[in-house]
Amino acid sequence: xxxxxxxxxxxxxxxxxxxxxxxxxxxxxxxxxxxxxxxxxxxxxxxxxxxxxxxxxxxxxxxxxxxxxxxxxxxxxxxxxxxxxxxxxxxxxxxxxxxxxxxxxxxxxxxxxxxxxxxxxxxxxxxxxxxxxxxxxxxxxxxxxxxxxxxxxxxxxxxxxxxxxxxxxxxxxxxxxxxxxxxxxxxxxxxxxxxxxxxxxxxxxxxxxxxxxxxxxxxxxxxxxxxxxxxxxxx
Amino acid sequence: xxxxxxxxxxxxxxxxxxxxxxxxxxxxxxxxxxxxxxxxxxxxxxxxxxxxxxxxxxxxxxxxxxxxxxxxxxxxxxxxxxxxxxxxxxxxxxxxxxxxxxxxxxxxxxxxxxxxxxxxxxxxxxxxxxxxxxxxxxxxxxxxxxxxxxxxxxxxxxxxxxxxxxxxxxxxxxxxxxxxxxxxxxxxxxxxxxxxxxxxxxxxxxxxxxxxxxxxxxxxxxxxxxxxxxxxxxxxxxxxxxxxxxxxxxxxxxxxxxxxxxxxxxxxxxxxxxxxxxxxxxxxxxxxxxxxxxx
Numbered sequence: 001x002x003x004x005x006x007x008x009x010x011x012x013x014x015x016x017x018x019x020x021x022x023x024x025x026x027x028x029x030x031x032x033x034x035x036x037x038x039x040x041x042x043x044x045x046x047x048x049x050x051x052x053x054x055x056x057x058x059x060x061x062x063x064x065x066x067x068x069x070x071x072x073x074x075x076x077x078x079x080x081x082x083x084x085x086x087x088x089x090x091x092x093x094x095x096x097x098x099x100x101x102x103x104x105x106x107x108x109x110x111x112x113x114x115x116x117x118x119x120x121x122x123x124x125x126x127x128x129x130x131x132x133x134x135x136x137x138x139x140x141x142x143x144x145x146x147x148x149x150x151x152x153x154x155x156x157x158x159x160x161x162x163x164x165x166x167x168x169x170x171x172x173x174x175x176x177x178x179x180x181x182x183x184x185x186x187x188x189x190x191x192x193x194x195x196x197x198x199x200x201x202x203x204x205x206x207x208x209x210x211x212x213x214x215x216x217x218x219x220x221x222x223x224x225x226x227x228x229x230x231x232x233x234x235x
Numbered sequence: 236x237x238x239x240x241x242x243x244x245x246x247x248x249x250x251x252x253x254x255x256x257x258x259x260x261x262x263x264x265x266x267x268x269x270x271x272x273x274x275x276x277x278x279x280x281x282x283x284x285x286x287x288x289x290x291x292x293x294x295x296x297x298x299x300x301x302x303x304x305x306x307x308x309x310x311x312x313x314x315x316x317x318x319x320x321x322x323x324x325x326x327x328x329x330x331x332x333x334x335x336x337x338x339x340x341x342x343x344x345x346x347x348x349x350x351x352x353x354x355x356x357x358x359x360x361x362x363x364x365x366x367x368x369x370x371x372x373x374x375x376x377x378x379x380x381x382x383x384x385x386x387x388x389x390x391x392x393x394x395x396x397x398x399x400x401x402x403x404x405x406x407x408x409x410x411x412x413x414x415x416x417x418x419x420x421x422x423x424x425x426x427x428x429x430x431x432x433x434x435x436x437x438x439x440x441x442x443x444x445x446x447x448x449x450x451x452x453x454x455x456x457x458x459x460x461x462x463x464x465x466x467x468x469x470x471x472x473x474x475x476x477x478x479x480x481x482x483x484x485x486x487x488x489x490x491x492x493x494x495x496x497x498x499x500x501x502x503x504x505x506x507x508x509x510x511x512x513x514x515x516x517x518x519x520x521x522x523x524x525x526x527x528x529x530x
Contacts (some may be wrong), residue, residue, distance in 0.1 A: 026346070053424050079426030091421045095413040104414055105425035152426070 004067075006031045007052075007156055009071050012061035014051040021047050022059070022211045027189075029156065034178070036198040039208035040234055045191040046088055047211070049158045053085050054078045061201055065156070080108050086156025088144040088161050088191075092133040095234045097140075098157040099129040109153030121177065139170035146177065156187045175200050185206055195222070195229065207232050242500050248379040250496040256385055259392035259490020260465065263447035265472040265484040266399055267440035273416045273479035274436045277327065277338035280341035282469070283462025284346040285441040287317045289448025291353060294457040304367040304449075307340065311449045319441030323434045331433075346463070353459035361456030388450050395446065396485045400472055403481055412436065416479065471514040477527020487525060 005028035014022035029035045037045045050056040054075045063070040119126035122143045163171040178201045192198040199222050207215035217225050237244045256487035271279045296302040330337040366384040373382040403409040415422040423429040476483030491510050499506040
């Protein structure tokens with residue numbers, strides 16, 4: 001099946017305690033594709049990523065990676081199956097230096113970038129490799145959070161709002177990195193509020209509202225969907 | 236005879252040595268407690284019992300199997316560590332999602348059971364355990380007489396503390412441990428088997444306590460209550476050093492041991508409470524402890 005999606009999410013429901021937060025989410029990502037989830041704060045984008053990763057445990061539905069059912073796996077097996085997670089809060093460890101942060105996630109495949117390649121892509125991280133992880137600037141921490149999962153050989157990157165709170169020049173830099181990763185054939189699931197940033201890399205958009213998917217269209221059709229976009233994003 | 240602040244010098248040196256010895260055990264025990272608390276968020280009340288089990292393991296190995304001190308330094312921590320691993324897998328791991336109080340209650344109950352069992356079998360009286368022949372006797376240092384075994388305990392505890400510190404600060408396993416202490420969920424989401432890391436950490440902490448127990452056997456005698464006598468002070472050490480701080484536990488352990496020894500010389504009446512007075516002051520001035528990070 002050439003067109004079978006790499007990651008397939010069907011009728012995903014999830015709960016935080018008693019509150020039902022995802023309602024039948026469907027999502028497909030094919031190999032090498034960059035897919036962007038757009039939606040307002042609280043629409044369920046981050047929750048969708050956390051449910052796919054298995055950090056949010058109370059969920060029902062289907063999550064398959066190359067046909068492998070991820071729903072039943074314990075949390076640490078999901079990364080081993082090939083998902084690389086870059087959390088919204090970045091998750092840089094204060095008690096580890098930059099190099100230790102970079103080396104922390106165990107390799108899941110041999111296809112990952114070498115440390116030399118990563119330092120070429122992010123020269124700042126090399127310069128500051130002995131600094132405490134959280135002493136880096138916000139932009140550098142974001143680069144480190146991305147670099148960290150590139151080393152592991154993950155098949156799919158789950159990126160949660162990588163541009164949030166960063167200066168335009170850094171946002172530009174992160175955009176360049178994503179383009180470079182895309183050219184290397186990386187598959188990316190990107191959560192963004194900034195669709196101007198996302199349009200540079202996204203092959204496809206999903207729109208979320210109140211824990212539901214409310215729309216989906218290919219990247220080049222972004223302009224044709226501006227009205228719907230403005231309505232859903234409230235911009 | 237020379238005096239220092241009106242105190243005979245040999246008495247002063249003697250108490251500093253006793254302080255260093257006690258400090259060695261405070262450091263070894265609070266180190267294990269700090270590692271366990273840092274990652275598992277469990278206040279391991281069984282730590283004193285695990286120390287006692289280490290001493291008893293050495294005693295039983297010697298008297299029933301004929302295995303001496305040196306092999307016991309390896310075997311007793313392995314045995315007690317293995318028991319701890321079983322306890323973590325079968326009981327403690329079920330409590331992580333609950334209030335930390337449950338972990339404290341479970342380990343407190345286990346401590347009472349272990350101490351009760353050994354009291355029933357062996358009575359409350361201390362059993363002698365001789366230091367190995369290689370470390371018997373003493374040396375005259377010129378300014379004081381030092382039993383060789385006591386010098387060995389101070390050096391061994393320093394080496395063990397340094398080794399544990401290096402393991403945590405400089406190795407990959409240590410990096411997992413530090414990171415999981417900050418955010419266990421994220422470390423597991425990166426593919427690290429965190430449940431196994433927790434089991435290993437509890438086993439390691441208990442093994443450290445058992446190792447301290449073997450070191451202590453020739454000094455304090457082996458008794459079912461040797462742990463509960465010590466553990467309250469060790470908790471004070473952990474609080475002063477900062478809950479979960481490795482370096483804090485080590486430095487504070489030696490520091491408070493020596494301070495306690497000096498108090499015995501200069502104001503003996505206060506020697507049994509000095510550590511708790513310091514704990515109270517530290518809690519007032521720096522609630523996170525001397526080396527702790529504010530959360």
